[in-house]
Structure formats: structure tokens, C-alpha cells
Amino acid sequence: MSHFAILLAGRMAPTAELRALVAAARVIAADDGIRHAATLGLAPELWVGDFDSAPGEPPIALAGVRRETFERDKDKTDGELAIEAAIALGATRLTLVGALGGPRSDHAFAHFILALRYYRAGLDIALCDGAESAFPLSAEPRHFELEPGTQFSVLKFSAVTGLTIEGAKWPLADVDLPFTSILTQSNEAAGPIRVSVRQGDAILLAQADPTVR
Incomplete structure (x- = not known):
């Protein structure tokens, strides 16, 4: 690589x-x-x-x-x-x-x-x-080694279907969201997280400092 x-x-x-x-x-x-x-x-x-x-x-x-x-x-x-x-x-x-x-x-x-x-x-x-760090998301689950308490958001650039967030304070399982929804703003990692989106364009944005609020 x-x-x-x-x-x-x-x-x-x-x-x-x-x-x-x-x-x-x-x-x-x-x-x-x-x-x-x-x-x-x-x-x-x-x-x-x-x-x-x-x-x-x-x-x-x-x-x-x-x-x-x-x-x-x-x-x-x-x-x-x-x-x-x-x-x-x-x-x-x-x-x-x-x-x-x-x-x-x-x-x-x-x-x-x-x-x-x-x-x-x-x-x-x-x-x-x-x-901060940002990563495009896809249907293939992506793993992120976040410290407990780290703030993160999923930024959407279209409507999304099948959004799944595991390992967070507010997990989601196969959720469909319109482009205008801000449900995925300001989540919190409980530790390492796993995120995927079956369809649509989205990016995970995570803080580097877990004390940032």
C-alpha cells in the first residue's frame, strides 16, 4: 500500500x-x-x-x-x-x-x-x-478505536438507509434517515465503535480529545 x-x-x-x-x-x-x-x-x-x-x-x-x-x-x-x-x-x-x-x-x-x-x-x-478525524462510511462495517467518552457525529450528504452504529452511547441498528435529519449529531463512544451504512453518502467525524464536548 x-x-x-x-x-x-x-x-x-x-x-x-x-x-x-x-x-x-x-x-x-x-x-x-x-x-x-x-x-x-x-x-x-x-x-x-x-x-x-x-x-x-x-x-x-x-x-x-x-x-x-x-x-x-x-x-x-x-x-x-x-x-x-x-x-x-x-x-x-x-x-x-x-x-x-x-x-x-x-x-x-x-x-x-x-x-x-x-x-x-x-x-x-x-x-x-x-x-479531529473524518472517515467515509460504506456498507462494509468500519471499526474505529475511540476512547470512551469521545464525541463523534455521522455527517450525511444524502438520505441514508441501513445505518448501524455499535459501541456508542446511542447505538443505531439498520436505521433509515432522510438527508435533513440531524439525529446522528454528537454521539459518544463507549469504547471502540463499528459503523456502516448500507446506502447513501456519509462521513464519521470524531474528536481526537475525548474531553471535548
């Missing part, structure tokens, strides 16, 4: 867990996501984007990183271009770092959509920033 970390421009908390997750990954930075590289001790092999938000020059330690420059007026986001570059280089697993927060909520939403797209295409994909 070829693991790539994609550095995006959103928030990032350089926790020990996040560092360990991406330590052995190949790295591609998207535009201003390059700023996370030094903090995480990573050396990107490629830096892509239109560079409208990135520093004019990268830190000295990253001055030799190969760049691919795109027009600002384009039909793809810098993050999407970075993901496509990773796939072209043989990626089978992606960790999107800095995908969840930051000043642009629309970018975070776009990253959820991209995660669903590429998970459907067969890639193992996760969004992690040190504070």
Missing part, C-alpha cells in the same frame, strides 16, 4: 498521533499547505497549486521542492490537484492533513466531497488535523 499525506491549508495541531500517522508517508503539499511541512518534520516531494495563498518562497529547508503551477482561474481546487498527483504516483492510501478547519468553510466541505469521491473509487482515505 502506497501512503501519501496531502498537506492542505486548513488548521493543524501537530500532535504526536498525527506525526506518527504521516511519518512514513510520501508527501505532496497543496498551495499554503506547505507551511505544515516543517512543523510535522516532513519533506514534500511535490508542491502544487496556483500559489495564490502560499508564501512567495518556501522555508529554506524546502527550497528544492519541485513545483507544479496552475492558473488561478481553474475548475479544480489545489487540494484536488494534489490528490490527483498522488494517485498518478501510485497512491492507494491518502491522509488529508489540514482538511477540516481554517478560514474557508467551503474548502472543508469540498474536502468531504472529495473524500467520498475517492473512497468510492477504491482509495483508503482519511482526513486528519490533530484535533
Whole structure:
């Protein structure tokens, strides 16, 4: 399995867990996501984007990183271009770092959509920033090693059928929900959980800190 970390421009908390997750990954930075590289001790092999938000020059330690420059007026986001570059280089697993927060909520939403797209295409994909992690769901049950008390939500991007949540304070068994339902907001893990959805598009979003409420 070829693991790539994609550095995006959103928030990032350089926790020990996040560092360990991406330590052995190949790295591609998207535009201003390059700023996370030094903090995480990573050396990107490629830096892509239109560079409208990135520093004019990268830190000295990253001055030799190969760049691919795109027009600002384009039909793809810098993050999407970075993901496509990773796939072209043989990626089978992606960790999107800095995908969840930051000043642009629309970018975070776009990253959820991209995660669903590429998970459907067969890639193992996760969004992690040190504070939260997000994972696309499917009919195949997915296991998540959460500490007791960890808050999590299932975010729906369509109506869902056959949603099952095991190991939570509020479990669900083969439940159908319309897109407009917020029943799956703010659940709590009793320990490791298992989640599946038979049909529909959904993402599990979990807090890294079990004390966060």
C-alpha cells in the first residue's frame, strides 16, 4: 500500500498521533499547505497549486521542492490537484492533513466531497488535523478505536438507509434517515465503535480529545 499525506491549508495541531500517522508517508503539499511541512518534520516531494495563498518562497529547508503551477482561474481546487498527483504516483492510501478547519468553510466541505469521491473509487482515505478525524462510511462495517467518552457525529450528504452504529452511547441498528435529519449529531463512544451504512453518502467525524464536548 502506497501512503501519501496531502498537506492542505486548513488548521493543524501537530500532535504526536498525527506525526506518527504521516511519518512514513510520501508527501505532496497543496498551495499554503506547505507551511505544515516543517512543523510535522516532513519533506514534500511535490508542491502544487496556483500559489495564490502560499508564501512567495518556501522555508529554506524546502527550497528544492519541485513545483507544479496552475492558473488561478481553474475548475479544480489545489487540494484536488494534489490528490490527483498522488494517485498518478501510485497512491492507494491518502491522509488529508489540514482538511477540516481554517478560514474557508467551503474548502472543508469540498474536502468531504472529495473524500467520498475517492473512497468510492477504491482509495483508503482519511482526513486528519490533530484535533479531529473524518472517515467515509460504506456498507462494509468500519471499526474505529475511540476512547470512551469521545464525541463523534455521522455527517450525511444524502438520505441514508441501513445505518448501524455499535459501541456508542446511542447505538443505531439498520436505521433509515432522510438527508435533513440531524439525529446522528454528537454521539459518544463507549469504547471502540463499528459503523456502516448500507446506502447513501456519509462521513464519521470524531474528536481526537475525548474531553471535548
